[in-house]
Amino acid sequence: MSSKVSGSTEVRRPSFDIDRVVSELAAVRLNWREGRQRSNEPGGRELQSRDAIADILSGLRGALFPMRLGPVELRQESEDFYVGHTLDLALHSLFHQVRLELQYVARYQGSSNEDVEQQALDIVRRFSRALPEIRVLLDSDVIAAYQGDPAARSVDEVLLCYPGILALIHHRIAHCLYRLGTPLIARIAAELAHAQTGIDIHPGATIGTGFFIDHGTGVVIGETAIIGANVRIYQAVTLGAKRFPADANGTLQKGLPRHPVVEDEVVIYAGATVLGRITIGRGAVIGGNVWITQDVAAGSHVTQAGSLQHGDSTRSNQ
Template identity: 85%
Template sequence: MSNKAPVTYEVRTPVFDIDRVVSELAAVRHQWRGGRQRSTEPGGRELPSREAVSEIMAGLRGALFPMRLGPVELRQESEDFYVGHTLDLALHSLYTQVRLELMYVARYEGKERENIDQQALQIVRSFSRSLPDIRSLLDSDVIAAYQGDPAARSVDEVLLCYPGILALIHHRIAHCLYQLGVPLLARIAAELAHAQTGIDIHPGASIGTGFFIDHGTGVVIGETAIIGANVRIYQAVTLGAKRFPADADGTLQKGLPRHPVVEDEVVIYAGATVLGRVTIGRGAVIGGNVWITQDVPAGSHVTQAGSLQQGRTVHP
């Protein structure tokens, strides 16, 4: 038997100087808020919550497609009850978030703070009445994806699996909120899908029926883009701005039309970049990795090598 004494270890509780870090973080926050004329007085949350919007979007997805994106135990005989209950929760939560955004804008842009509750109620009511139209638009997107992809075995597979459809569910909802005057909530809803899919669609973009994003990763669609009906685009396509006008003091001007107009029946293949307020004419086909900064006539086929348009070669 060994006569060695047992080895003992001293366990020390780590010390992180939390009080000091908390104090210094508070000082940085106050400096930030003071520099932007924001209130440093105690109070509740000023901005909408990303977590709350995520829960709202999950509820809305389920309400729009209850037997596919709703709870696994749902039965058709309970479908309407589930939709009603889920919408009631989602819309009440949305009302709270809309009110927060309206209060935020009124506080920091010097707008009237009266009647905000009524404004929020009207926005959510208008949004709720738009849901049947949103569902119809999404049905057209699902059908376009099924018909446009030979690998799709069913419309159910498209709805359950395709990242482009998830991005469009969020976009159709976000675009409605954007039009109703709550752009921050719309942007949060859009960015939730961007984080999951790699598809970046600004909620201001106007998109027609039957839109199909195949694969989708790296797609970017800017705020003032206008996309017609039955358009198909592939991964890594950018519909972006060519330049950003500034005013006399160098501040970027907001809201100007600066993104492309894509007319009906256009196909844009992977890696193509279309910049500026240019128009891609009806039925045009834009080949992969092409860089477009000027209008493309209807029916054109544009490739890296050039395209044949009415008997002549047109280079991008």
């Protein structure tokens, strides 16, 4: 095929051998599916859509904070109508995504999928009933950020601007879905926030009220971490695993407690790395750039200078 450009000059449309590429990609997909005993039969989507989950989360953010994260034209007198309409759309879409996850698990674990429809309905109903509690938790996070940052001029600024709050909105939603039995949807929700904020919180992590992540970039919180109330952490903090136990076949064992327990009122400054199933005691302060692999007593102050002096990053200067 050719087209004329400026008079009689003809430019031939380039060919990219699309048919051949399509055929080869189909062969690669077939090989992948057969190698993992996946179905190659015609049919609809078998896994959740990241785009659909992103839309659900956008709706849930608006429903949780309608006059701040809802549509710009919203007025208070129509607030309840907007919340109800938005929740109806979001929860019906979530029901479809939950059903896909349950069907996928049933198909590839060889279990029955007879009750998938009812299970999905029960999960979404339980999730919807948890939304007021999620809003209360998020209010405590917003207040903690406002009170903990002298640069914050209002709670509205915190909610609209702070990446740590966006990450926590996603986490509070994702953690609820994780506990209700939809870990893939929860993980997608968490990774959408991770992509936007640089804050990586596994949806399995348990986080108490009034959690404040200041700045946030590079923060990593592992799956089995437990964080108490009124904890504050700064950018580039890692609450990670020290080692990964394997079974007799060398396969990593999943689900074992391997991340830190951080008790109430702890402060962890930028760049600190806390590894393993250890406990950071209530009210402890962990200085920047230290490496912690053993328990820290309640009320302790751990600093890099003190760590170098004692030759052990888990010693404390009290």
